[in-house]
């Protein structure tokens with residue numbers, strides 16, 4: 001198996017300064033005595049990430065590349081940094097109606113306040129979406145509204161100082177852009193959008209975090225977030241095929257960069273790089289083989305995820321552009337996308353506008369069922385769960401669901417897919433067809449109201465582990481609830497960041513719950529043509545629920 | 557919290573100004589004609605200007621917040637109001653926000669258990685109830701005021717009035733909407749004062765409109781039920797205003813001038829404040845756009861091309877490694893990877 005940084009190792013490296021769950025869950029929800037403008041942000045270790053490095057900022061040609069440290073007083077800003085921010089803000093107020101409306105219309109009703117998982121898990125008032133937004137809005141008032149200019153602090157306006165800038169940095173990198181606040185706001189004010197634009201402003205001064213800018217630089221240059229070179233990527237996927245052969249006896253030889261394939265398959269690099277994502281990836285490989293799908297991987301457009309989106313709209317566009325460019329070069333008909341959350345926010349809500357419309361592609365049609373994906377006629381990208389749900393509905397796949405009987409499953413709706421797309425039923429449909437023991441978490445914590453894993457939007461670093469555990473508290477709490485009530489031992493998700501973040505989160509808050517992707521479950525249960533007797537699951541672990549006679553019956 | 561003090565001081569000044577102006581200086585024309593006209597003008601042009609400004613700013617991306625199942629495979633039921641995919645459905649969604657405050661209705665509140673390690677969620681509809689009461693009472697009250705502005709009074713106004721006064725207690729009749737309005741505003745204010753985190757986020761800008769509304773509703777109620785004013789004279793004054801032939805009427809009490817001055821303030825304040833939320837909802841991209849991004853191309857008017865890392869540059873760099881790994885290159889025809 002591929003060497004990978006396992007979550008257990010990661011949690012150990014930070015365990016020193018991470019409080020115990022019992023301590024962390026003592027959340028103080030009382031408000032400070034001083035008003036929020038008079039309460040400076042105190043940078044606490046474990047809450048923030050490392051600073052972006054010069055070489056990564058430079059790699060994208062972004063402003064102010066230099067090495068700097070968060071702990072230093074001097075963040076090495078250009079001398080005219082205030083003008084840079086103000087000009088940047090002015091420009092964006094003219095370019096994004098969203099920003100202007102969100103700056104102008106908040107009534108501070110507080111409906112969003114306790115919706116943020118970071119507020120629930122930390123009690124820090126500036127993690128209330130409304131205050132997070134006020135951090136920027138106060139400066140907007142001061143510089144762009146008459147009342148703010150004249151009356152200043154009295155009406156919630158304040159000038160931009162270095163203290164304010166640092167406060168922005170601290171709190172806009174404590175938002176996972178999950179949009180839960182936006183769902184509950186009477187005007188749909190989306191603090192995620194405000195964070196996206198605020199980070200864009202911070203990036204004008206080179207104030208990114210390392211965990212974002214490094215993947216962006218690698219993705220730009222090498223093709224994926226982890227900087228895995230083409231031969232290594234192929235090797236990695238070939239490894240997975242070896243494992244599949246061991247388990248099923250079926251030899252799979254996927255193609256790479258193959259011109260004339262019908263479909264270009266793109267997924268997050270987490271899927272072919274580390275556990276448990278690789279098991280999901282094995283699921284894709286097995287499914288496509290079983291279908292005899294005419295598809296190809298690409299080592300150039302090797303990344304579906306897009307950390308550029310956590311940097312700026314431009315960086316998002318820059319990385320995303322490769323997908324269409326590659327689809328054109330290879331002459332495929334359409335794009336099939338793997339299980340990833342923010343990848344799908346970008347594919348669903350941005351790709352066509354940023355880099356489309358892709359006239360050289362065709363409306364996606366499933367080669368197996370003939371279903372036309374009418375909802376993707378312009379973007380020409382289909383989510384693999386849509387694709388697979390259609391296959392199952394048309395009974396193109398056969399399952400032996402007993403192979404999943406040792407699993408008691410619950411399902412986490414990834415924020416981006418839930419609130420930036422609305423794909424709620426397709427994954428559930430697949431789950432119910434391949435897994436007999438499925439338990440939903442409390443309804444206030446799933447579907448459109450789902451809670452973030454706490455590590456999205458580029459925050460799943462090691463150094464901000466306390467923030468991640470706090471942010472994931474609400475989600476993990478719901479998992480623990482079904483674990484205790486129904487004996488749930490597996491958490492399914494369709495997001496690569498989830499798969500990277502949940503093992504640690506579960507170990508911390510809800511031990512004994514594993515993490516899986518949906519296509520892993522599917523592949524566990526799927527009956528493949530020419531398979532040998534299946535005694536192991538995709539992870540190479542023995543299947544406990546198979547009676548000897550069942551095992552024999554598996555051969556079709 | 558100091559915001560409250562500022563807002564109170566502002567309100568007191570706003571009551572004193574017409575008091576001194578009328579009682580002391582006898583400026584009835586200023587307060588009865590000029591200021592209301594000015595306030596109306598500021599309101600209309602201010603709101604118009606703001607709406608025009610908003611509408612001129614583009615929506616570069618289509619970013620609806622989806623609150624339900626998307627439209628995808630035809631056998632999966634789409635959640636048409638919460639995840640609209642057509643203009644009609646979007647209109648439905650926006651109207652449900654405007655008339656029913658649908659998003660507020662979703663409100664839940666997490667309760668962290670005493671052990672600290674469990675969270676449950678309770679529905680929290682108070683804000684929704686207060687807001688609905690307030691807005692509908694406000695609407696009814698404003699609508700009823702049309703009787704001062706129209707001659708003859710159109711039947712819907714009379715109808716609403718009759719409906720509003722169904723309690724039929726006292727003379728003059730008690731109008732429910734005015735009282736509900738007053739109560740609802742007080743409840744909204746109480747909410748702000750009692751809930752610590754709301755107190756923490758509240759600014760003068762949040763208290764001021766509430767105080768103003770309380771004062772307006774109170775002066776209105778005083779005139780109607782306690783002090784009593786000369787309704788025909790008021791109507792004559794107002795009709796003069798709306799027909800642009802202002803007349804000065806003697807014998808209208810001070811209270812009326814305070815009332816109308818506060819209303820003028822509210823009108824003039826409206827376009828420059830958070831009260832513009834009323835218009836904002838129609839422009840909010842997370843609510844007013846369809847989730848049909850993948851089906852219909854959305855154009856960004858300021859889109860521009862970026863210089864992304866091209867395949868050619870990529871191949872140039874990794875040519876040898878790719879050749880060795882058997883990954884096909886653009887400039888050779890050899891392909892040793894399988895087709896699967």
Ligand code: HEM
Nearest residue numbers: 107108109186653654657687744762765766831833834837
């Ligand atoms: C269209 C949908 C609307 C929604 C969803 C909405 C929602 C709200 C909410 C939630 C509040 C409570 C704020 C608080 O906690 O204090 C509020 C306050 C208020 N709204 Fe609306 N509103 C809408 C339309 C309107 C309209 C059409 C008007 C008037 C012309 C209006 C005027 C006010 C006023 C005067 C206040 C009270 C002042 C304040 O709290 O600052 N609203 N609105």
Ligand code: SF4
Nearest residue numbers: 106108109110112185
């Ligand atoms: S719910 Fe919306 S209007 Fe209310 S405080 Fe939050 S962002 Fe402001």
Ligand code: SF4
Nearest residue numbers: 116175176178179181
């Ligand atoms: S987008 Fe999510 S993380 Fe950000 S403020 Fe809103 S609820 Fe919190």
